Every structure is written in structure tokens, then in C-alpha cells.
Amino acid sequence: MKNPLGMAVLGLLLESPLHPHAMAATLRDRGMDRAFKVTTGSLYDVVRALVREGWIEARETVKVGARPERTIYGLTAAGQEEFTRWVDRLVREPQAEFPKFLSAVSYLGALGPAGAVEALRERADRLRASVEEIRRSHAAALGEVPRLFVIEAEYAARMTEAELAWVEEVAGEIEAGGLAWPEEGR
Amino acid sequence: MKNPLGMAVLGLLLESPLHPHAMAATLRDRGMDRAFKVTTGSLYDVVRALVREGWIEARETVKVGARPERTIYGLTAAGQEEFTRWVDRLVREPQAEFPKFLSAVSYLGALGPAGAVEALRERADRLRASVEEIRRSHAAALGEVPRLFVIEAEYAARMTEAELAWVEEVAGEIEAGGLAWPEEGR
DNA sequence: CCTCAAATACTCGGATCCGAGCGATCGGAG
DNA sequence: CTCCGATCGCTCGGATCCGAGTATTTGAGG
Structure with missing residues (x-):
């Protein structure tokens, strides 16, 4: 899990559980897509990875009308800790980047x-x-x-x-x- | 072909034909690995992509001793043009990046x-x-x-x-x- | 009431990335 | 002359990335 989008997701779920599409929407409308590359494809991969690590978990899957099901994810205790560690590490340690x-x-x-x-x-x-x-x-x-x-x-x-x-x-x-x-x- | 490493390769071949391993070595020893992420795996992929685009071509494959063959690549005319266009575009147009x-x-x-x-x-x-x-x-x-x-x-x-x-x-x-x-x- | 653009919600597969190997060969110490 | 670590040169496969596509629904305009 390297993708900073994962951090963004944890940060969002800190407020309240959400389904992936809502995460993307919120991120964009707060203008956070200027700091995080948010593309739908990656988002779903990232969410899956966060689940694998045990940092978030599916809370419920709702079906509204005949649309695809929405799976709502919430933060775990481990996820909360990880979020802070993640921010801290990225602030502390300059990464080699290649603009x-x-x-x-x-x-x-x-x-x-x-x-x-x-x-x-x-x-x-x-x-x-x-x-x-x-x-x-x-x-x-x-x-x-x-x-x-x-x-x-x-x-x-x-x-x-x-x-x-x-x-x-x-x-x-x-x-x-x-x-x-x-x-x-x- | 998005990877800037491709540009680096074109730039190197402008001087003289080389085989991939030599490209990596030269890049590193000129300290250009501070501006380009050069990893062996990617390098071979990038070279293959450049061939596909017709910007470089295999010149000869030499065998020294019983080592794996070295395939030496050189720039095509199209490759020379592309190199300049590439540099020009990256200078002109700031890309959205996500440090x-x-x-x-x-x-x-x-x-x-x-x-x-x-x-x-x-x-x-x-x-x-x-x-x-x-x-x-x-x-x-x-x-x-x-x-x-x-x-x-x-x-x-x-x-x-x-x-x-x-x-x-x-x-x-x-x-x-x-x-x-x-x-x-x- | 009908249409069409926008929003909703996600899947899929190709492209790319890249580290861990792998099998040599070379150079120097003993 | 022989061992060992460094260098040579590349392949492989898993992980990731991500745009294009799909299928539905809502809402505003005519």
C-alpha cells in the first residue's frame, strides 16, 4: 500500500462511513483532487487493498432502486492508527520524487x-x-x-x-x- | 509511452548506440538517476516500447564469452525528432503532479x-x-x-x-x- | 410527458511498473 | 590455481494503475 489515495480514503472515513463512489465525489468536491490523483479504477483497487490490510471493513451493502449495490466501508481501530502514522511518515521523510x-x-x-x-x-x-x-x-x-x-x-x-x-x-x-x-x- | 525514462534513453542514444545494461550504468554514473527513476525492470519495458514506436531499433546483438547476448539499440530518425518534441513538451506544459x-x-x-x-x-x-x-x-x-x-x-x-x-x-x-x-x- | 444530459456506481482488461531472482563471468586474495 | 564477491545482463510474474465501457436513474427543459 503505497498509493496516497489510500491515506485520503482513511482520512475521509474518519468522519463517517462511505461507499467508494461517495468517496470520490467528496474528494473532488472538496478540491482534494488537486493533492491526490483520484481515478475510479485506482480507487476501487485501493479500497480492496485497505480491506486486505484490515484498515477498513465493509459495514453494509445497500441497494437503492435497481442501481448496482453500494458497499459502505468504515474505519477499523487499526485504520485510525495507520492514518496518523501514514501522515506522520510522509511529513517527516522527504521521498525521492521525479517530477x-x-x-x-x-x-x-x-x-x-x-x-x-x-x-x-x-x-x-x-x-x-x-x-x-x-x-x-x-x-x-x-x-x-x-x-x-x-x-x-x-x-x-x-x-x-x-x-x-x-x-x-x-x-x-x-x-x-x-x-x-x-x-x-x- | 509516458515514462520519462524513455526520454532519457533517447537522449543517451543520441550520443551512441548502447545496450540496455550500459544505458542504466551510464545514467547512474552521470547522476541522472536523481532526475529519472531508473529500475532495471522498467528499463527493459521502456526499450521495448521505444522499439514498438519506431524511435529506436536493434542494431546488432553481440555475444561476449558465454554471457547472455547484448542487443545494441540505436536511434532512428523518428527517434531524434521525438526526443526534441518530448523535451519541448515537458518544458512547455506543466503536468499535474502529486508529490x-x-x-x-x-x-x-x-x-x-x-x-x-x-x-x-x-x-x-x-x-x-x-x-x-x-x-x-x-x-x-x-x-x-x-x-x-x-x-x-x-x-x-x-x-x-x-x-x-x-x-x-x-x-x-x-x-x-x-x-x-x-x-x-x- | 418525453428526451437527453448529467449523475450514480462499478467492472474489466490491457499497460506499466519493478523488485527478486538467475546464471553466468571477471578480478583479486590467498 | 581456486575460491568468492562483485559485476554483468536480463527475465519473470505479481502488483498496481487507470481509462474506457456499462447500465441505470434522476432532473431540467421543452
Whole structure:
């Protein structure tokens, strides 16, 4: 069980038992799908895995009309503990991650000076838009819930801004000739 | 073909044809395994996928001693084009990514004020170490190759520093009571 | 009252990921 | 010359991921 979506599920069930579809719906409508990749397929796999580990359990299966049955899952005691341990571990220990942009930057040379500047500038535009979007929805959310519950937006905004600053700086440096372009692509 | 490792392979083959094991070795020894997740299993899958797409092709299979055959792959013309397009796209278009820390921060509340501060401080320590490590190896590399070829380390360092700053700031705010802890975990 | 888009709720199978092996061979210590 | 650990080079299969598809139901608009 590595998938953080599992953590999200535990977190939700802490409040009240739910069936998978409701989990997805809640997650999305709280905007948590910006922090967790929630796809239906994975969700059902994750739920099955959580059951296997004994962290959640089926509470009842209801049938409303002629729709497929809904199986409602609730947290076990072990699941509650696991949730806290999980959050704690992910906060404490930085994981080696491999953002795609990091990979791309490793081969920035391939674009040539002009191409690199152009691509970087376009990224910068998109990042700017993205920061604004984050700020906007964060501000909106602050009307509804305590700041602690939407603190991740502040983190996302900060990180995006940091990237934006770096991208603009490098684009500038290339244009100014401050970042030399060797002949041979490595 | 989504895996950035595919891009790394194309990038390597731009220099000279190689067999998979040599690709992994080269990648690791240039320290590119900090930007690409290189695991043997995936590598062979990725190579197969690149062949399927017609971006690389088997050039020859050599047998040295009684060891397993080595199949040497080289870039096709299509592969060269694809490489540039790939880098360009990843630079231009920010991808929605889901760093584990972002997920964890979404549930920071679960740790309680004291627990959160403690965990954040530990993360801060590790991040500091990580920045130093990046800087150190970047400085070392600068003796060997042009700056453009190790620019990704500058990006990594900046992003790690940004995270570090945020983590310390939030820990400080919690301690100072500037970030309220509602009763009920959401 | 009818239609059609949206929401409800999940399944399925192909694609991908990736660590644990496996069977060599090489290099150096004794 | 012989043993052993490191390196070479790859395969395999289980786990996971996830989008597309399925089948129903509700609700708003005409």
C-alpha cells in the first residue's frame, strides 16, 4: 500500500462511513483532487487493498432502486492508527520524487538557446495562471473552512511560485548569454 | 509511452548506440538517476516500447564469452525528432503532479499542533541535508562539464530550498499560535 | 410527458511498473 | 590455481494503475 489515495480514503472515513463512489465525489468536491490523483479504477483497487490490510471493513451493502449495490466501508481501530502514522511518515521523510520537469530540464540543451527560452517562457505563463488559480480557490475556501484545512494550497502556491521564479531567471540568463551553449549535445 | 525514462534513453542514444545494461550504468554514473527513476525492470519495458514506436531499433546483438547476448539499440530518425518534441513538451506544459508531501500536508491537522511541529522540524532537517548534498555534487560536477549539463541540480536545489522555507515558516507559525487548530479533525 | 444530459456506481482488461531472482563471468586474495 | 564477491545482463510474474465501457436513474427543459 503505497498509493496516497489510500491515506485520503482513511482520512475521509474518519468522519463517517462511505461507499467508494461517495468517496470520490467528496474528494473532488472538496478540491482534494488537486493533492491526490483520484481515478475510479485506482480507487476501487485501493479500497480492496485497505480491506486486505484490515484498515477498513465493509459495514453494509445497500441497494437503492435497481442501481448496482453500494458497499459502505468504515474505519477499523487499526485504520485510525495507520492514518496518523501514514501522515506522520510522509511529513517527516522527504521521498525521492521525479517530477517530469526535472527530467526535461536535464535535457534542456536539446532545445538550443532560442528554443529553450521560448519553451521556458511559455511554461512561465502557464505557471503564472496556475498560481492565480490556486490563490483564487484558496481565498474562496477560506470563507468556508479554517485555514488549517486548506493549508496545502499555500504550499502548492509557494512551490509553483518558486518554480516560476527559477524558470524566468534561467530564461533571462540564456537570453543575456549568461548560460553558455556548448557545441555538442551531451 | 509516458515514462520519462524513455526520454532519457533517447537522449543517451543520441550520443551512441548502447545496450540496455550500459544505458542504466551510464545514467547512474552521470547522476541522472536523481532526475529519472531508473529500475532495471522498467528499463527493459521502456526499450521495448521505444522499439514498438519506431524511435529506436536493434542494431546488432553481440555475444561476449558465454554471457547472455547484448542487443545494441540505436536511434532512428523518428527517434531524434521525438526526443526534441518530448523535451519541448515537458518544458512547455506543466503536468499535474502529486508529490506525496502535498497529500500529507492536506491532512496535517491529524497530527495535532505539537505532533505537526515535530514532524515538520524533522523534515526541515532532512531537507537541509538534501540541499547540501545537491549543492556539493553540483559543485563537483561543474569541474567536469559545462553548467548547462547540470542545470537540473540548480532547479532541484531551489525547489528544495523553497520547500524548506515553507516548512520552517509553518512550524514557526504553529508554535507561535498563528495557525489555529480547530477541535474536530475534518 | 418525453428526451437527453448529467449523475450514480462499478467492472474489466490491457499497460506499466519493478523488485527478486538467475546464471553466468571477471578480478583479486590467498 | 581456486575460491568468492562483485559485476554483468536480463527475465519473470505479481502488483498496481487507470481509462474506457456499462447500465441505470434522476432532473431540467421543452
